[in-house]
Amino acid sequence: MTTPPSTKTFTPARPIWCAGCGDFAVQGVLEKSLRNMGILPHKLMLLAGIGCSGTIQNNLKCYGYHALHGRVLPATIGAKLANPDLTVIAAGGDGDGFAIGAGHLVHTFKSNPSIMYILMNNSNYGLTKGQASPTSPIGYHGNAELGLDSMLLGLSFLSSTFLARGFSGNPEQLGRLMEAAIEHTESGKGFAFLEVLSPCVTYYDTHREWRAKVYNVDEDESFDPTSRAAAFQKVIELKEQGHIPIGRIFKGEHPSLESIIVNKEETLPAQQNIGHFNEHRKHYDQFIKAHLV
Amino acid sequence: MTSTNTNSQPVLEDISVIVAGQGGDGSLTVITMLADLFRNAGLNVYTERDVASRIRGGHAAATMRAFIGEKHCIGSHIDLLVALDEEAVEKKVHQISSNSIVVFDDSSGPLRSGLLPEGTKLYAAPFNRIAMRTMRRELYKNSIAFGIVGRLLGLEDEAMRQTFTKRFERRGQIILDYNIEALELGLHLADEMGIKRGEGKYRIEQTEPEEQILVMGNESIAFGFMAAGGRFFTGYPITPSTEVLETLQKWLPRCGGVARQTEDELAGINMAIGAALTGVRTMTATSGPGISLMQEGVGHAGSGEVPLVIVDCQRSGPSTGMPTKPEQSDLNIMVFGGHGDFPRIVLTPGHPDDCFYLAVDATNLADKYQCPVFIAMDQALSQNIASVKPFNLDEVKVVPGKRLTAEEVAELDTYKRYSFSEDGISAFAAPGTPGGMSLVTGNEHDEFGLVSTDPKNRVKMMDKRFHKIEEAKKELPKGRHFGEPDAPIGFIGIGMMYGVILDARIELEKRGYNTQYLQPRTLWPMLDETLEFIDRCERVYVIDLNAQGQIAHLLMHQGADSSKIISIRRYDGLPYRPGYLVNQIVEREEELNNNDKKEAKAQ
Numbered sequence: 001m002t003t004p005p006s007t008k009t010f011t012p013a014r015p016i017w018c019a020g021c022g023d024f025a026v027q028g029v030l031e032k033s034l035r036n037m038g039i040l041p042h043k044l045m046l047l048a049g050i051g052c053s054g055t056i057q058n059n060l061k062c063y064g065y066h067a068l069h070g071r072v073l074p075a076t077i078g079a080k081l082a083n084p085d086l087t088v089i090a091a092g093g094d095g096d097g098f099a100i101g102a103g104h105l106v107h108t109f110k111s112n113p114s115i116m117y118i119l120m121n122n123s124n125y126g127l128t129k130g131q132a133s134p135t136s137p138i139g140y141h142g143n144a145e146l147g148l149d150s151m152l153l154g155l156s157f158l159s160s161t162f163l164a165r166g167f168s169g170n171p172e173q174l175g176r177l178m179e180a181a182i183e184h185t186e187s188g189k190g191f192a193f194l195e196v197l198s199p200c201v202t203y204y205d206t207h208r209e210w211r212a213k214v215y216n217v218d219e220d221e222s223f224d225p226t227s228r229a230a231a232f233q234k235v236i237e238l239k240e241q242g243h244i245p246i247g248r249i250f251k252g253e254h255p256s257l258e259s260i261i262v263n264k265e266e267t268l269p270a271q272q273n274i275g276h277f278n279e280h281r282k283h284y285d286q287f288i289k290a291h292l293v
Numbered sequence: 294m295t296s297t298n299t300n301s302q303p304v305l306e307d308i309s310v311i312v313a314g315q316g317g318d319g320s321l322t323v324i325t326m327l328a329d330l331f332r333n334a335g336l337n338v339y340t341e342r343d344v345a346s347r348i349r350g351g352h353a354a355a356t357m358r359a360f361i362g363e364k365h366c367i368g369s370h371i372d373l374l375v376a377l378d379e380e381a382v383e384k385k386v387h388q389i390s391s392n393s394i395v396v397f398d399d400s401s402g403p404l405r406s407g408l409l410p411e412g413t414k415l416y417a418a419p420f421n422r423i424a425m426r427t428m429r430r431e432l433y434k435n436s437i438a439f440g441i442v443g444r445l446l447g448l449e450d451e452a453m454r455q456t457f458t459k460r461f462e463r464r465g466q467i468i469l470d471y472n473i474e475a476l477e478l479g480l481h482l483a484d485e486m487g488i489k490r491g492e493g494k495y496r497i498e499q500t501e502p503e504e505q506i507l508v509m510g511n512e513s514i515a516f517g518f519m520a521a522g523g524r525f526f527t528g529y530p531i532t533p534s535t536e537v538l539e540t541l542q543k544w545l546p547r548c549g550g551v552a553r554q555t556e557d558e559l560a561g562i563n564m565a566i567g568a569a570l571t572g573v574r575t576m577t578a579t580s581g582p583g584i585s586l587m588q589e590g591v592g593h594a595g596s597g598e599v600p601l602v603i604v605d606c607q608r609s610g611p612s613t614g615m616p617t618k619p620e621q622s623d624l625n626i627m628v629f630g631g632h633g634d635f636p637r638i639v640l641t642p643g644h645p646d647d648c649f650y651l652a653v654d655a656t657n658l659a660d661k662y663q664c665p666v667f668i669a670m671d672q673a674l675s676q677n678i679a680s681v682k683p684f685n686l687d688e689v690k691v692v693p694g695k696r697l698t699a700e701e702v703a704e705l706d707t708y709k710r711y712s713f714s715e716d717g718i719s720a721f722a723a724p725g726t727p728g729g730m731s732l733v734t735g736n737e738h739d740e741f742g743l744v745s746t747d748p749k750n751r752v753k754m755m756d757k758r759f760h761k762i763e764e765a766k767k768e769l770p771k772g773r774h775f776g777e778p779d780a781p782i783g784f785i786g787i788g789m790m791y792g793v794i795l796d797a798r799i800e801l802e803k804r805g806y807n808t809q810y811l812q813p814r815t816l817w818p819m820l821d822e823t824l825e826f827i828d829r830c831e832r833v834y835v836i837d838l839n840a841q842g843q844i845a846h847l848l849m850h851q852g853a854d855s856s857k858i859i860s861i862r863r864y865d866g867l868p869y870r871p872g873y874l875v876n877q878i879v880e881r882e883e884e885l886n887n888n889d890k891k892e893a894k895a896q
Contacts, residue, residue, distance in 0.1 A: 006703075007703060007704075007705045007706065007707065007708050007728045008706065008708070009708045009728065009729070009731060009741070010710075010730070010732055010742060010743055013743060013744075040727075041730055042724070042726060042727045042730060043724075043725060044724075045570070045724045057732065058732060058743065061730050062730055063724035063729075063730055063731060064730075064731070064732040064733070064742070065567075065732070065733045066732070066733070066734035066735065066736060067567075068563060068735065071560075071590070074527075074555065074559070074560040074563035074567060075563045075564065075566055075567030075570075076567055077564055077567065078525070078563070078564035078565060078566065078568035078570075078575075079567040079570055079571050079724070081525070081551045081553070081564075081568060082524075082551065082567075082568035082569075082571040082573040082575075083573070083724065083725060086571070086724055103556060103557065103560075104556065106556075107555075107556040261546070261551055261553060262551060263546045263547070265549075266548065266549025267549050269525050269549060269551055269568070269571075269573040270524075270568070270571035270572050270573040270723065270725075271725075272522070272549060274574060274660070274691060274693040274694075275522065275691045275692065275693045277520075277522070277686075277689060277691050280547075280548040280549075281686070283544065283547045283548050284516075284519070284520050286547075288506055288684060288686070291506035291507055291508050291512070292504065292505070292506050292683070293329065293332045293505060293506065293507045
């Protein structure tokens with residue numbers, strides 16, 4: 001189809017976020033990056049988790065899906081494996097990804113499917129009025145536990161291939177990181193994990209604090225993002241100095257999940273013609289033959 | 294062989310054999326080879342395994358029934374028990390009688406006297422010791438015992454050698470040689486015991502074997518899904534469902550499909566849902582603990598109208614329960630589970646061949662009605678292996694669900710993912726279709742998929758989703774009925790009870806009880822035929838493999854006359870035998886009869 005059809009479909013919703021929320025910048029940068037990278041709306045699936053950030057799919061014209069709390073990654077991987085031709089993006093917050101869905105994040109680093117995951121980190125549970133999240137610092141809302149760092153988590157998997165952290169207060173850099181992430185998944189290189197520091201203006205306004213703390217490794221010429229060990233060391237050092245590292249943290253190579261388990265000789269699962277029974281009849285006959293006694 | 298045979302051995306028409314010992318003793322190997330031999334002789338077979346949930350050790354047994362004609366379960370009477378230790382006799386003695394034969398490994402000493410019923414024929418030999426002495430490995434003991442077992446059952450020596458060769462040659466010449474040597478030792482032992490060639494307890498009338506396949510229910514489910522165009526499966530290993538995953542991991546990639554083991558059941562169902570969004574036919578399989586974990590996803594698929602097949606291979610619950618034992622106690626969770634109200638379909642196959650055809654139906658139905666469709670299995674139905682007629686592939690109908698192509702979308706003025714329609718089903722465009730951009734969500738939504746709490750829309754959407762089930766009722770798989778429709782005594786039972794009830798009916802008829810049986814193949818929504826069946830009968834025995842009478846309650850909840858329902862419940866983890874059921878029924882019937890007499894007297 002050369003010209004887009006004139007058929008009316010859903011009108012993208014207006015964001016539900018509070019004025020000043022970092023998620024606005026994320027959405028704006030995402031839209032621009034998708035345009036720059038030439039991703040067509042009908043080839044894009046945007047799957048979101050539960051939370052403030054988990055409403056972003058309503059705001060973009062594409063195939064949107066609202067997952068169960070914490071389950072956005074399995075759903076996204078399912079879509080990608082069923083139809084690797086699609087651009088499949090997961091989005092969610094720090095509660096969705098680091099608390100209830102942490103197990104899936106771990107296994108996504110391990111399996112390396114070519115999907116992008118934008119995790120909007122505001123270090124609190126905004127939608128339920130500001131409770132502590134897995135990235136909240138000690139002292140916030142009575143939180144006594146040290147927050148987790150997703151870059152260190154991702155680095156610990158030898159199968160991770162793309163780790164970056166952006167800041168909603170630095171949309172230019174965020175755009176570069178996002179386009180690099182899209183490039184990574186579009187070329188089938190694996191899992192592009194992009195955490196975005198996205199302050200919550202209502203319950204935990206960290207904008208100024210984060211602005212002061214971020215350290216941009218992209219501007220550090222001595223930093224080599226292709227060395228996992230160097231990245232580890234750098235992130236730990238910066239954290240110990242009270243900084244939050246942002247930028248392209250790591251860039252590696254590992255076979256992508258879909259390149260391993262999708263049969264390249266056959267039509268992709270979602271593109272097969274349901275009802276064309278005879279297309280695979282020979283395998284069905286073989287199954288019966290294998291069980292004959 | 295002809296009737297001039299002087300030995301007057303009975304023709305082997307229906308025999309049940311148990312091989313029992315410790316896990317790892319190779320009971321299943323013996324049974325599998327016996328099944329192969331009987332199949333070659335033209336008989337049909339049904340096998341069952343009974344294991345502890347561990348890798349090695351613990352009591353383990355395998356049972357086989359070989360028969361002429363149609364049977365769908367293990368028989369009530371065990372004709373031959375091969376006991377590799379004393380515990381095996383202790384565990385299985387309740388199933389044997391003085392007519393049974395026992396082959397016993399007395400390496401650790403003679404069998405305790407008084408353990409066997411009076412008159413039971415016992416053949417004892419130290420198989421383990423002989424194996425250790427001659428081959429330095431105890432694992433050949435069952436191949437030695439095989440010689441005696443084969444002779445007793447009337448199998449030909451040469452046929453046994455052939456089956457051994459077929460079974461062991463792929464494991465290397467050394468292993469084959471040792472096993473053949475063990476078999477020869479066994480045959481020699483049989484000679485010494487006076488069981489010479491052709492002088493066993495039975496005579497096998499060789500017939501040309503009818504072409505059949507040997508499958509377990511789980512393999513049939515996997516294959517049915519694949520044949521129906523299913524191309525995406527995700528699940529987490531759990532007994533007794535794992536063979537569904539394993540079978541699909543082997544076969545689905547050949548057809549371009551994906552079958553993947555996930556990190557847990559939550560990922561299992563949610564990955565399946567994500568895949569289903571793209572239009573591919575999708576399934577997951579699990580057992581009790583997994584079905585509990587998946588509940589949020591089930592309701593989500595119901596609300597978001599995502600087509601999904603979910604196989605529940607039920608085992609003894611609650612919690613971890615008894616993982617290797619059959620039960621049908623997840624019926625409530627399949628029919629009523631999950632928070633909120635949403636439509637679902639629950640299908641209940643009754644035999645490995647039925648599993649294939651209902652898996653095809655389930656896959657079509659999920660796609661058509663865009664809702665979760667359960668296939669309710671049980672451990673016995675899932676894992677027992679039966680010889681069945683090769684599935685009729687020409688009969689498989691794959692009916693695509695309502696989808697919109699780019700051209701069809703372009704012709705529309707407005708495209709709505711959840712458009713209200715006469716049958717409640719909304720045609721959808723799969724991602725990748727130009728112009729078909731849409732929103733799918735488990736939140737209540739409007740026709741476009743945008744979140745909505747508008748009360749009018751809410752009611753309309755709920756009604757739309759439930760209306761699909763009313764439509765589906767017109768074509769949901771009908772049950773199978775056996776017996777005269779005016780028989781006073783009815784049976785309702787599903788899953789593994791199918792074969793047991795069929796067998797029990799024959800015995801009950803001999804004893805003067807006229808019965809009919811309905812195997813509902815759609816448990817939910819309840820079909821009218823099920824309630825009509827109850828109406829027709831004077832009383833109905835509802836056989837529940839659970840403690841609460843879940844089927845009985847479901848029937849009453851749906852309007853069945855409760856005064857007609859006699860709820861039989863069993864939850865001890867043992868597989869039902871037809872004789873056990875016959876005794877239960879006869880006891881109840883006699884009780885009812887006596888009560889009638891008492892009442893008559895009192896008047």
